[in-house]
Amino acid sequence: MGEVLKIRVDGEEVAAEPGQTVAGVLLGMGRRSWRTTRGEGRPRGVFCGIGVCFDCLVVVNGVPDVRACRRRVADGDDVRAQHGAELPS
Amino acid sequence: MSRETARVAVVGAGPAGLAAARAAAAAGAGVLLIDSEPAPGGQYLRRDALADAAGTARRDRATALPAGTEHLPDTSVWAVEPAPGGGRRLHLRTGPADAPGRRGRTVDAAALVLATGAHDRALPFPGWDLPGVFTAGAAQALAKEQRIAVGRRVLLSGTGPFLLPVARSLIGAGARVAAVLEAGEPVTGWLRDPAGLAAGTGKLGELAGHLALLARHRVPYRPRTAVVAAHGDGAVRAATTVRLDPDWNPVPGTERTVEADAVCVGFGFTPRTELAVAAGCAMAGGFAEVGAAQATSVPGVFAAGELTGIGGADLAAAEGEVAGAAAARLLGFAARPPLRALRRVRRGRRFAAALAAAHPVRPGWQGWLRDDTLVCRCEEVGRAELVEAARARQAVGTRSLKLATRVGLGPCQGRICARNAAELVGDPALADGFARRPIAAPIRLGELAEDPRTAAP
Numbered sequence: 001m002g003e004v005l006k007i008r009v010d011g012e013e014v015a016a017e018p019g020q021t022v023a024g025v026l027l028g029m030g031r032r033s034w035r036t037t038r039g040e041g042r043p044r045g046v047f048c049g050i051g052v053c054f055d056c057l058v059v060v061n062g063v064p065d066v067r068a069c070r071r072r073v074a075d076g077d078d079v080r081a082q083h084g085a086e087l088p089s
Numbered sequence: 090m091s092r093e094t095a096r097v098a099v100v101g102a103g104p105a106g107l108a109a110a111r112a113a114a115a116a117g118a119g120v121l122l123i124d125s126e127p128a129p130g131g132q133y134l135r136r137d138a139l140a141d142a143a144g145t146a147r148r149d150r151a152t153a154l155p156a157g158t159e160h161l162p163d164t165s166v167w168a169v170e171p172a173p174g175g176g177r178r179l180h181l182r183t184g185p186a187d188a189p190g191r192r193g194r195t196v197d198a199a200a201l202v203l204a205t206g207a208h209d210r211a212l213p214f215p216g217w218d219l220p221g222v223f224t225a226g227a228a229q230a231l232a233k234e235q236r237i238a239v240g241r242r243v244l245l246s247g248t249g250p251f252l253l254p255v256a257r258s259l260i261g262a263g264a265r266v267a268a269v270l271e272a273g274e275p276v277t278g279w280l281r282d283p284a285g286l287a288a289g290t291g292k293l294g295e296l297a298g299h300l301a302l303l304a305r306h307r308v309p310y311r312p313r314t315a316v317v318a319a320h321g322d323g324a325v326r327a328a329t330t331v332r333l334d335p336d337w338n339p340v341p342g343t344e345r346t347v348e349a350d351a352v353c354v355g356f357g358f359t360p361r362t363e364l365a366v367a368a369g370c371a372m373a374g375g376f377a378e379v380g381a382a383q384a385t386s387v388p389g390v391f392a393a394g395e396l397t398g399i400g401g402a403d404l405a406a407a408e409g410e411v412a413g414a415a416a417a418r419l420l421g422f423a424a425r426p427p428l429r430a431l432r433r434v435r436r437g438r439r440f441a442a443a444l445a446a447a448h449p450v451r452p453g454w455q456g457w458l459r460d461d462t463l464v465c466r467c468e469e470v471g472r473a474e475l476v477e478a479a480r481a482r483q484a485v486g487t488r489s490l491k492l493a494t495r496v497g498l499g500p501c502q503g504r505i506c507a508r509n510a511a512e513l514v515g516d517p518a519l520a521d522g523f524a525r526r527p528i529a530a531p532i533r534l535g536e537l538a539e540d541p542r543t544a545a546p
């Protein structure tokens with residue numbers, strides 16, 4: 001506790017704590033979804049919470065398909081919503 | 090890439106894996122404890138921000154690692170195969186979840202204890218893929234570890250006693266619980282079940298505590314009721330609840346619309362069996378089959394915890410202790426027979442059987458779906474599409490069902506939908522075939538290319 005991490009979420013600077021997951025930060029900001037499905041573009045966020053369902057995928061530091069419920073934030077992380085199927089940049 | 094030889098490897102640091110590590114280490118064996126999470130504890134013993142000082146001290150004691158145990162956190166076991174010199178070879182990746190460039194390593198273990206746990210089972214209904222619908226376990230994990238209430242006004246729907254601690258955590262995290270809906274018979278029914286009563290005295294006290302808390306917060310607890318639809322544009326705003334008959338068919342005329350910004354569903358648990366299946370362990374009823382000393386059908390491979398049956402954290406820990414001692418004995422260490430743990434296992438299994446019998450999933454849930462309700466969330470396959478494709482292509486066997494319908498071909502590999510899809514096409518046994526997943530934990534293509542088994546020469 002005490003230590004504050006700075007990350008970016010869709011361009012916005014956000015403070016986070018060590019141990020928080022990307023999903024924890026996003027839900028804490030009031031976001032409920034941050035991905036759209038590859039087929040119909042349906043919105044998705046957390047479902048299973050423990051890395052099993054792959055609904056919560058997000059782009060972290062340019063790498064897509066990161067499970068937001070499992071990934072812990074690190075200082076300087078750049079988090080972006082994931083739209084459909086994305087290729088790594 | 091480096092290769093090491095550990096004496097006893099334990100996969101999963103939940104109550105079962107921790108107890109196994111402790112028992113094997115106590116007998117003198119070297120132990121490698123591998124878990125994909127950053128901290129030991131698994132689902133039950135996770136860091137709990139809502140706990141009081143006494144609760145935190147209890148958790149710290151329960152997750153303390155014994156001397157002689159090396160803990161590999163943030164490490165996924167993504168494949169297992171026979172090791173050339175006997176025993177098993179495990180393929181590991183260590184690093185932040187789903188990050189590229191995690192460190193690869195293989196470990197040969199003379200004895201292996203699998204304690205990979207379980208995940209929630211969710212049943213589909215119209216709107217279950219809207220953001221704001223969570224599994225009960227997700228709500229529990231987020232409340233305990235991340236101090237996040239998944240909604241301001243939350244409906245819980247499912248079957249079994251697990252809904253009650255989840256309701257308690259949600260209240261603790263600041264949510265209002267609109268109602269707890271139990272699709273089956275009320276858990277208070279256990280109080281009349283002599284077998285359950287005799288075997289699970291501790292549990293019943295815990296349960297009574299949860300019910301008292303719900304009463305204090307005026308949370309209605311409604312048996313034979315379920316959420317059968319979630320509504321909202323882009324996220325949940327309301328849900329339809331309905332009374333169920335004993336087979337879980339909706340009782341016409343009992344629909345109610347309830348305002349809620351989150352719905353949590355939990356219809357029991359599904360074991361995480363991919364490593365056990367990949368190791369060649371015989372399965373029974375979807376679980377790893379074990380003998381008296383938690384030995385699987387594969388010599389040198391033991392299994393413990395929810396992977397072998399759903400029975401809660403106490404049973405998982407007792408089985409882990411038995412498995413750890415047996416693994417050490419196999420390697421020639423003089424482990425004393427864990428008589429008390431064996432008694433706890435026997436008692437726990439009786440309780441688990443009573444629990445399973447008290448909370449079966451009844452087939453009427455299939456009537457909650459509309460034609461276009463998604464069954465497979467990943468590949469976005471609806472109910473009618475699934476059932477018709479299976480019928481038209483005469484899909485027999487899991488493989489042809491997957492190819493005919495795309496169900497289970499997405500990133501979750503059927504972990505969420507396999508049981509539901511198999512029941513909807515009328516052949517529940519098909520679900521077992523989905524557990525054949527040669528890559529047990531996701532690894533990135535670049536990591537796969539680096540692996541000596543798959544890399545081009």
Ligand SMILES: Cc1cc2nc3c(=O)[nH]c(=O)nc-3n(C[C@H](O)[C@@H](O)[C@H](O)COP(=O)(O)OP(=O)(O)OC[C@H]3O[C@@H](n4cnc5c(N)ncnc54)[C@H](O)[C@@H]3O)c2cc1C
Pocket residue numbers: 048049050100101102103104105106123124125126130131132133134164165166167204205206207208209225226227229230254358361364393394395396400401402405529530
């Ligand atoms: C989300 C969730 C929350 C729960 N919360 C509670 C609760 O608060 N109270 C309660 O009484 N019960 C809870 N349960 C029920 C729970 O299953 C327990 O009874 C208990 O934790 C089971 O213990 P276990 O040791 O068998 O498995 P778990 O505690 O599930 O531990 C299994 C561990 O194995 C790891 N693992 C699995 N596969 C791999 C792999 N391939 N590589 C590396 N590591 C791997 C997992 O990350 C996990 O840490 C919860 C279940 C779920 C799914």
Ligand code: FES
Pocket residue numbers: 045046047048049050051052053054055056057067068069070
């Ligand atoms: S919520 Fe299921 S994988 Fe993250």
